[in-house]
Amino acid sequence: MPHISQAAQALPPSGIRKFFDLVASTEGVISLGVGEPDFFTPWALREAAIYSIEKGRTTYTSNYGLLELRERIAGHIFDHYQVEYDPAEEILATVGVSEGMDLAMRVILNPGDEVLVPQPCYVSYEPCVFMAGGVPVGIPTSPAEQFLPTLAQLEGALSRRTKAILLGYPSNPTGAIMPRKRIEEIVAFAQKHDLYLISDEIYDRLTYDGTHTCVSSVPGAKERTILLNGFSKAYAMTGWRLGYACAPRDVLAAMVKIHSYTIISAPIMAQRAGIEALKSGEPAVREMFDHYNRRRRLIVAGLSDIGLECHLPQGAFYAFPEIEVTGLTSEEFAEKLLFEEKVAVVPGTAFGMGGEGHVRCSYATSIDKIETALVRMRRFVDKYRDARTSHSTLARTVAGAAR
Ligand SMILES: Cc1ncc(COP(=O)(O)O)c(C=O)c1O
Missing domain, CATH: 3.40.640.10 (Type I PLP-dependent aspartate aminotransferase-like (Major domain))
Known part of the structure; x- marks a missing residue:
């Protein structure tokens, strides 16, 4: 059997696609993953x-x-x-x-x-x-x-x-x-x-x-x-x-x-x-724009409230919050969030340098879904942040006792 080209072999599969195969096979998922309008073509x-x-x-x-x-x-x-x-x-x-x-x-x-x-x-x-x-x-x-x-x-x-x-x-x-x-x-x-x-x-x-x-x-x-x-x-x-x-x-x-x-x-x-x-x-573009803009405000406020700091996105339809408070890498965050809370986001590492420590949340989805996703994300973030805090408190106590 002849080999496919070295260039084709060297090309990594898209970090987004890989993740979406996983999402497609999990039921009841709210997806903040896809970079695709949720509206019909006018x-x-x-x-x-x-x-x-x-x-x-x-x-x-x-x-x-x-x-x-x-x-x-x-x-x-x-x-x-x-x-x-x-x-x-x-x-x-x-x-x-x-x-x-x-x-x-x-x-x-x-x-x-x-x-x-x-x-x-x-x-x-x-x-x-x-x-x-x-x-x-x-x-x-x-x-x-x-x-x-x-x-x-x-x-x-x-x-x-x-x-x-x-x-x-x-x-x-x-x-x-x-x-x-x-x-x-x-x-x-x-x-x-x-x-x-x-x-x-x-x-x-x-x-x-x-x-x-x-x-x-x-x-x-x-x-x-x-x-x-x-x-x-x-x-x-x-x-x-x-x-x-x-x-x-x-x-x-x-x-x-x-x-x-x-x-x-x-x-x-x-x-x-x-x-x-x-x-x-043009009117349809403006109408969809207004929807995205409302969702943008909702998701940015929600993520910040959960404790995921979020640079204000001024364009497109993605929020890119920092997830370091959880102590998880962006891949771990995305995978665990999907399995534990059925919310799909994309690990920041899929987008190259500077992506670690972030996940991408698309707000090209309905207000209802964004609200539910935020409730689930709050539960998830609280769990990992609390675990991290109690772990570091314990570590300090142990270190103190050893001195
Ligand atoms: C920044 C950017 N460029 C290009 C594309 C692909 O666009 P098209 O559907 O026109 O091929 C996308 C799709 O997500 C995108 O986000």
Whole structure:
């Protein structure tokens, strides 16, 4: 039997998937695990796709995607961020941000090129760099720095081989957003060292505090930025597999080449739904936003009340509390919480450096479920904190008696 490639063997399985296989086989679980809206795709969007099928519009499209979709994407980006992208040559409809990220890495990296990746971060970033022959260089971030990389850290991680910086804000899993000033500094840094910027802005519309700055809107950024976004989160369209990449012409042309061989085109029905999303989806986006925002306040207050300190997530739909009071590692916490209280959260270690000592709790679920999960988590945390306190009291007594 021949062997699968060394690269495929070396790739670790996703820390999230592994955990979810476990959740699926346990009954009565409240899941704060999945990073997926709990809303249906708005009806008008579903109808647009149904209509497409009814009318027999079930073919491949241009490799770039339907021109109408690209025009609407260009309009959407301009309306929100005043950045101009040419729908003819600077926008590609992708199979989610997932494909966009893979393409981005494949077109910019030569073997051994390094990509600076602030962490904790979305689980696909490092594997995409790695699969493209690159070397991910993790930059650990912490709550003390609002989970943002500092310029000093970027300087320190720079080498002759550094080719790009990968940014993902609002962040999965920390909920951090990157203020405009920090983006400006990073853009200046990228200019100085001639680096690409890859920006995954899939949660841009879920920014609760402050405003989202699109990386390519910062002067000097657009010509070195590959901007990735998609419909999965804001429009509750995870299963449709639709996203887009915006990049300078030459970069985009290279991405289209690979896309045309591996994908051909994003599914036409999804593209039709995407057009409708950009035409009429705004009220639904706002409505879902309001729900997430209410849930965010509830979960952050609840976790803090339990004694799990939580940096206020300003975007996306995740809380990333510290769990050190329990004396458990993040894997132990997640596993024991699942088995003992039937609440699923994701261990922070699934998201790379800086993840230990945290778990990710998604609040893309109903208020009722969040409330019940918080009751169960309180019981769980109290138990381990009390055990820890009595253990250390006992240890002090024993040590005192021995003196
Ligand atoms: C930060 C981030 N980027 C990308 C993705 C994947 O997006 P898509 O469904 O568009 O492939 C996710 C999904 O959870 C995500 O959280």
